[in-house]
Amino acid sequence: MAITQRNEKYLDIGDVCERFGIARSTLYVWMKDPSFPPSVMIRKRRYFSELALARWEAERGGEDPDLPDRLHGLKPISGVISDYQGFVDAMVKRRSTMGISSMELDARSGMQEGYASKLENYGRPQGRGMGPDVFPLWLGGLKVGVVLVEIPRRPRRKKDQADVPQV
Incomplete structure (x- = not known):
């Protein structure tokens, strides 16, 4: 578990x-x-x-x-991200590190006002997930890209993810 x-x-x-x-x-x-x-x-x-x-x-x-050269010399700004919540957490941390509000992120990225807040709170009633149109805007506004790396392990089983208790 x-x-x-x-x-x-x-x-x-x-x-x-x-x-x-x-x-x-x-x-x-x-x-x-x-x-x-x-x-x-x-x-x-x-x-x-x-x-x-x-x-x-x-x-x-x-x-x-x-090793940074594993990412073609670009500075990594997060650890390994293996799920959507980890991705959202990394994006929120990046925004905080940059010292900008979610409203400023909306303006920089070209997203509708208030949309970054919805993305950061996707699990709540007012939150939203992202789609193919929003994904590049969110990344661009925070000046980050996504890099896929091979992780030498088997993927998680779906049924295990549903039973994850919070501590």
């Missing part, structure tokens, strides 16, 4: 074993290795940061996921 805490996803022992296709005993051996990401205890259960696991997995394969 995966959980989300502070905008970061955590996987329980079963999820980690399934992700790597290993037995629990193998995971316990890996946990003794100092290079393996440490776990955190949440409600008396052990969880692992999905981002830390992805980095460990990439390093183990001889790749450093944090």
Whole structure:
């Protein structure tokens, strides 16, 4: 059962074993290795940061996921984004870092007034998701692009995403 805490996803022992296709005993051996990401205890259960696991997995394969030249020399401004909420969070953080309001973002991007706020609050009644016309406007207004990178793991199962409890 995966959980989300502070905008970061955590996987329980079963999820980690399934992700790597290993037995629990193998995971316990890996946990003794100092290079393996440490776990955190949440409600008396052990969880692992999905981002830390992805980095460990990439390093183990001889790749450093944090090298800027992996992005053609462009400065990365977020970590790995694996879902829509993570994307929205990264966009809100970028706007905040730039020191602009959502109204100013609307003006810079050419979006209708108030639309950035709706995009940032998509899960609420007044919120909206984005479509093919709005996506390039939102990215352009924040001067960012989206880069796809291969993550060496299996994709999440849809049924797991529906049961994600919030901490």
